[in-house]
Amino acid sequence: MFLEIVGNMGQVESEFAAELAVVRPDLSAAYAAALPGARAAVLGRLWRSLLYEPLPGLTVRSPDGRGQAVVVTSDGRQVAGRARLPYDLGGEPALWLDGRPCTHPAELLAALGVPGSGRLVEDLANSVASLALSRASAAAPSLSAPPTPVGYEQSVVDGHPYHPCCRNRPGVSVAEQLAYMPEHRPVVALDLIAVPAEDCLVTGPWPASLTDGDRLLLPVHPWQTKHVLPDLGLLPYTTGAIPAHPLMSVRTLAPLDGGPHVKTAFTTRMTSDVRDISPGSIRDCVALSDLLTDLSARLTGGPCVARYLAGAAATAKGELSADLSAMLREPTPTIAGPATVLPVAGPATVPPVAGSATVPPVAGSATVLPVAAVTREMVRDPAEWLAAFARLALAAGLGMLALGAALEAHGQNLLIVIDEARGAHGRGLPVRLVYRDLADIRLSPARLARNGIEVPPVSARLLSDDPTVLHAKLFGSLIGTTFGSLISLFCEGDRAAESRLWAVVASAAREAFDALPGGPDVRADRDALFRPHIMVKALLLAQLEGAPPGDSWMEIPNPLNAI
Incomplete structure (x- = not known):
């Protein structure tokens, strides 16, 4: 069985190579060269999960004096590798299972036999192959990133810095990845379907340009047109109607004409979640936008909110369908004007790909390619840059939390506006924060009420007064992903430098707390932010077969404790 799984892993990479040889033979050599680095990158993410997530049948031994950590299976086998802190970036060229080197993450997970990991083994194999394709394409000289909001979005090649399924895209062929995924910098032409308005759920003012008499014209991703609409018995009203640039989340696109960003359904698992749009999200989107905008206006240093302007879900087979939904979001230039705007996302260290341009080395022998919106190259003084960003992010996040809204403040949801004239070295500092993608926030009805704010009519899953839930969110x-990945990127493995930057974050947090009105909620938030451990998402655990729906969580050491 194990040999069969290993063979299937090689088959995924071979199938990618065979299709690439047909559709883009000029990338074949770069893809082959990128595979070892992609395996190491995903293996590094997997090792983090093995060391810190409460996975069934595995226990972890503390690092020994040689800087090694060991994971022990229930039947006594041992996996050894270098000790890592939970926010460390960088890949692992090999881990050692009972003394035998394992260089492929799917091979290692299959060998461990973690209960419920069968599909996850396949996802890791897909993540490796897709990541190699992404790196190979991004390194092509013709795909240099333009200094525009879209260009910065599309420069994030490696995906989530800690998720082993960072580039998992099952059901999306090589040709489709090249045609639709943001790191390949395509223009994607959205289709329209015509549906009776009376059969739709509509929130907000749906634009007249997307209507035809008594029918709504819903934007549909062309992948959805090919793979989902036929099963629903639907054909597009118009094909290729809205040419647009795909943004980081793949299914949200910026039309070339500068209109509202369009969030579409793309009904397959990417990273770990199916990317449809639930009717609940359609009901919630405008109300959440209005609430967060109101909360932000009450704060000094509140975030700009990229508001949803409208949303619509059509009916299929007698019920509102998550496969036939779309939302329209305020475009970035409307919020920030002509300034430089980039997502705080995707910092990573990767090995060089043959023929690519590189920048100075980070983390030993690794080299940073243009795979992240925020890179070490653009930040000359990490302490100055991080202090500016931390003041923005913590004032916004802690202020919104005090009022009753816990933001999902990871790098894809946070955009920063850069003032190019500021900074000791003329490299520009963050001066404004933009928050987007509202569906995963949590609202505290009790906190909102204590601040005289009415709870909007939103889905029950968004509501919780449990401080553990609010703090984890x-x-x-913010601490476990956003600051952790930035500090790891900036410090190049220097633990003393990391401690100094975590002290910068702690100082900004205390400054933000001191600016808030005193009270039990703020005191509880302050205590939780500096306690010995914080809760972060258990990214691998949540993907095991039989895992409960929703997020899974784990405790990690809190780098802000005792600073």
Whole structure:
């Protein structure tokens, strides 16, 4: 069985190579060269999960004096590798299972036999192959990133910095990835379907340009047109009607004419979630936009909110369908004007690909390619840059939390506006924060009420007064992912430098707390932010077969504790 799984892993990479040889033979050599680095990148993410997530049948031994950590299976086998902190970036060329080197993450997970990991083994194989394709394409000289909001979005090649399924895209062929995925910098022409308005759920003012008499014209991703609409018995009203640039999330696109961003359904698992749009999200989107905008206006240093302007879900087979939904979001230039705007996302270290331009080395022998919106190259003084960003992010996040809204403040949801004239070295500092993608926030009805704010009519899943839930949502994303990945990127493995930057974050947090009105909620938030451990998402655990729906969580050491 194990040999069969290993063979299937090689088959995924071979199938990618065979299709690439047909549709883009000029990328074949770069894809082959990128595979070892992609395996190491996903293996590094997997090792983090093995070390810190409460996975069934595995226990972890503390690092020994040689800097090694060991994971032990229930039947006594051992996986050894270098000790890592939970926010460390960088890949692992090999881990050692009972003394035998494992260089492929899917091979290692299959060998461990973690209960419920069968599909996840396949997802890791797909993640490796897709990541190699992404890196190969991004390194092509013709795909240099233009200094525009869209260009910065599309420069994030490696995806989530800690998720082993960072580039998992099952059901999306090589040709389709090249045609639709943002790191390949395509123009995607959205289709329209015509549906009776009376059969639709509509929130907000649906634009007249997307109507035809008594029918709504819903934007549909062309992948959805090919793979989903036929099963629903539907054909597009118009094909290729809205040419647009795909943004980081793949299914949200910026029309070339500068109109509202369009969030479409793309009904397959990418990273780990199926990318449809539930009717609940359609009901919630405008109300959440209005609420967060109101909350932000009450704060000094509140975030700009990229508001949803309208949403619509059509009916299929007698019920509102998550496969036939779309939302229209305020475009970035409307919020920030002509300034430089980039997402705080995707910092990573990767090995060079043959023929690519590189920038100075990070983390030993690794080299940073243009795979992230925020890179070490653009930040000359990490302490100055991080202090500016931390003041924005913590004032916004902690202020919104005090009012009753816990943001999912990871790098894809946070945009920063850069003032190019500021900074000791003339490299520009973050001066404004933009928050987008509202569907995963959590609202505290009790906190909102204490601040004289009415709870909007939103889905029950968004509501919780449990401080553990609220703190996990904000601190897990902001501290565990956003600050952790930035500090790891900036410090190149220097633990003393990391401690100094975590002290910068702690100082900004105390400054933000001191600016808030005193009270039990703020005191509880302050205590939670500096306690010995914080909760972050258990990214692998949530993907095991039989895992409960929704997020899974784990505790990690809190780098802000005792600073």
